[in-house]
Amino acid sequence: MVVLATEFCGLHLRNPLMNASGVLGFAPEHVDIMASWGIAAIVTKTMTLEPREGYPPPIVVELRNGGLLNAVGLANPGVDSIKELCERARALGLPLIVSVGGRTAREFAETAARAEDLGANALELNLSCPHAKGYGAEIGRNPRLVSEVCKAVCSTVKIPVVAKLGISDKMLESAGRALEAGCRGLTLINTVPAMAIDVYSAKPVLSNVSGGLSGPPIHPIAVKAVYDTYAEYGAEIAGCGGVAAWIDAAELILAGARVVQIGTALARGRGRDVVSRIIEGLASWLETLGFRSLDEVIGLAHRR
Amino acid sequence: MISARVAEVRRVSSTLWRIDLELLEGVDEPKPFTFAMLWIPRVDEIPLSIAKFSRGLVSFIFRVRGEGTKRLASLRRGDFVALKMPLGKGYAPKPRERILAVAGGVGIAPIPRLLDFCKDTGCDVTIVWGVRTRSEYCDPSLLGLDSDRVEVASDDGSIGFRGTAIDLALEVLRNQRFDTAIAIGPKPMLRAFCEKVRAFAISRALVSVETTVKCGLGICGSCYIKQLPKLLCVDGPVFDCHEVEHFLEIPGA
Numbered sequence: 001m002v003v004l005a006t007e008f009c010g011l012h013l014r015n016p017l018m019n020a021s022g023v024l025g026f027a028p029e030h031v032d033i034m035a036s037w038g039i040a041a042i043v044t045k046t047m048t049l050e051p052r053e054g055y056p057p058p059i060v061v062e063l064r065n066g067g068l069l070n071a072v073g074l075a076n077p078g079v080d081s082i083k084e085l086c087e088r089a090r091a092l093g094l095p096l097i098v099s100v101g102g103r104t105a106r107e108f109a110e111t112a113a114r115a116e117d118l119g120a121n122a123l124e125l126n127l128s129c130p131h132a133k134g135y136g137a138e139i140g141r142n143p144r145l146v147s148e149v150c151k152a153v154c155s156t157v158k159i160p161v162v163a164k165l166g167i168s169d170k171m172l173e174s175a176g177r178a179l180e181a182g183c184r185g186l187t188l189i190n191t192v193p194a195m196a197i198d199v200y201s202a203k204p205v206l207s208n209v210s211g212g213l214s215g216p217p218i219h220p221i222a223v224k225a226v227y228d229t230y231a232e233y234g235a236e237i238a239g240c241g242g243v244a245a246w247i248d249a250a251e252l253i254l255a256g257a258r259v260v261q262i263g264t265a266l267a268r269g270r271g272r273d274v275v276s277r278i279i280e281g282l283a284s285w286l287e288t289l290g291f292r293s294l295d296e297v298i299g300l301a302h303r304r
Numbered sequence: 305m306i307s308a309r310v311a312e313v314r315r316v317s318s319t320l321w322r323i324d325l326e327l328l329e330g331v332d333e334p335k336p337f338t339f340a341m342l343w344i345p346r347v348d349e350i351p352l353s354i355a356k357f358s359r360g361l362v363s364f365i366f367r368v369r370g371e372g373t374k375r376l377a378s379l380r381r382g383d384f385v386a387l388k389m390p391l392g393k394g395y396a397p398k399p400r401e402r403i404l405a406v407a408g409g410v411g412i413a414p415i416p417r418l419l420d421f422c423k424d425t426g427c428d429v430t431i432v433w434g435v436r437t438r439s440e441y442c443d444p445s446l447l448g449l450d451s452d453r454v455e456v457a458s459d460d461g462s463i464g465f466r467g468t469a470i471d472l473a474l475e476v477l478r479n480q481r482f483d484t485a486i487a488i489g490p491k492p493m494l495r496a497f498c499e500k501v502r503a504f505a506i507s508r509a510l511v512s513v514e515t516t517v518k519c520g521l522g523i524c525g526s527c528y529i530k531q532l533p534k535l536l537c538v539d540g541p542v543f544d545c546h547e548v549e550h551f552l553e554i555p556g557a
Contacts (some may be wrong), residue, residue, distance in 0.1 A: 032533035048502035057349035201345035269538035
């Protein structure tokens with residue numbers, strides 16, 4: 001029997017799969033739904049200090065190329081709402097990683113401290129959302145700001161902190177600054193800036209006009225981001241981007257990911273099927289290769 | 305999203321509108337009670353029950369409630385919109401199933417599709433439709449509801465039975481046997497339905513509920529059902545009465 005259990009930034013996980021932030025994750029009912037999918041840890045929606053309404057619909061659209069486009073606008077009930085989520089996750093025996101958003105280092109640190117007090121097991125800093133002004137990618141593509149935010153958070157909380165970065169020409173540098181500042185790991189990547197136009201009305205589809213692309217089209221981009229970052233820093237990485245089947249997860253793991261996050265593939269109630277197939281697929285893949293545990297293949301594609 | 309062109313918009317009663325759309329791409333045949341997210345370019349995207357579906361045409365019955373439905377009512381023939389559909393599990397009765405469908409006001413919206421489905425598959429539907437007053441009523445054929453079995457109730461007795469849809473449904477239940485009773489309408493009506501229908505020997509009591517739906521794709525989480533590990537846009541909008549007990553207690557329409 002192969003071992004899929006692993007550890008990520010100090011969290012013990014029964015398998016290497018978690019959801020990507022943004023898929024459900026702000027109500028206790030969501031925790032129940034996600035637990036039923038079989039993932040090993042739950043990542044909440046990005047929480048901010050104060051509640052955010054987000055953008056009006058359309059906020060998510062499916063594309064003809066299998067991708068998904070979204071601009072939700074960091075809608076969330078505010079960080080205080082995670083108390084109930086933590087309680088529910090704890091009752092189910094699942095670690096809860098709180099995704100934290102903010103505009104300034106101070107806001108990040110305050111939100112992070114609150115999340116820790118309310119019972120978060122780890123934090124994922126959203127330094128990469130491509131569609132909310134003043135948040136996310138605006139910070140993530142500026143290594144100096146990444147450093148500031150990560151230092152502020154890591155010097156405030158004791159729980160593990162992971163920086164989630166998106167694709168940009170500063171990604172590697174930002175990743176290095178985040179690790180230097182005390183982040184235990186990285187989540188790579190977020191959605192990629194994108195938009196869709198309806199050809200009959202000749203109008204942009206998302207209410208926010210542009211948003212972030214996820215799903216199968218971005219998977220190879222994620223593989224390279226993980227590969228390059230692992231080569232540079234050998235860091236603990238949560239690989240994220242277009243994972244729909246075990247083979248997609250396997251590729252990210254070979255590139256250097258310790259764990260894998262799934263987002264788009266969980267849409268339309270497919271979570272349970274998708275997760276169980278990926279787990280079965282990874283186990284039989286390891287058997288085929290003659291390995292006993294997942295840890296043995298992390299970053300294997302780098303071996304010369 | 306599936307592009308569509310407006311074929312016709314008409315007001316059919318003091319409160320109800322019907323819009324017919326010509327689909328420009330193929331879609332899966334919608335089960336009864338499934339819904340669509342209808343996008344009005346640069347205005348809004350709104351969840352609507354699928355009322356009729358045939359050969360590249362889809363129809364919706366709606367009430368003007370906010371900015372989105374106001375703009376929907378003012379669309380003209382030839383305007384373009386787009387749809388995510390069909391969404392949700394809906395409810396597909398089995399062949400020979402005897403169903404009592406109880407609709408309050410604009411809750412009549414998915415009933416034509418239910419009737420069409422049953423005509424094709426052999427289930428049997430009796431319809432009870434409650435309105436507040438005569439002006440809210442229209443000839444069922446205007447809704448594409450081709451049945452002589454629509455029993456009508458009005459709160460003020462200005463048309464049909466005097467009383468609520470539930471009052472009339474209970475009368476019908478006393479005289480006829482059904483396998484399934486399904487209600488759709490405002491929350492207080494659904495609460496009353498679930499409570500009162502218990503006295504009758506029917507195997508399933510179902511309600512089609514409404515909540516905020518933002519993405520329709522099971523991602524944003526807006527449409528979760530209180531104390532139930534389910535989402536309306538994935539698993540609903542039809543639920544067993546006992547599943548939505550807590551949800552129906554939350555105040556609001």
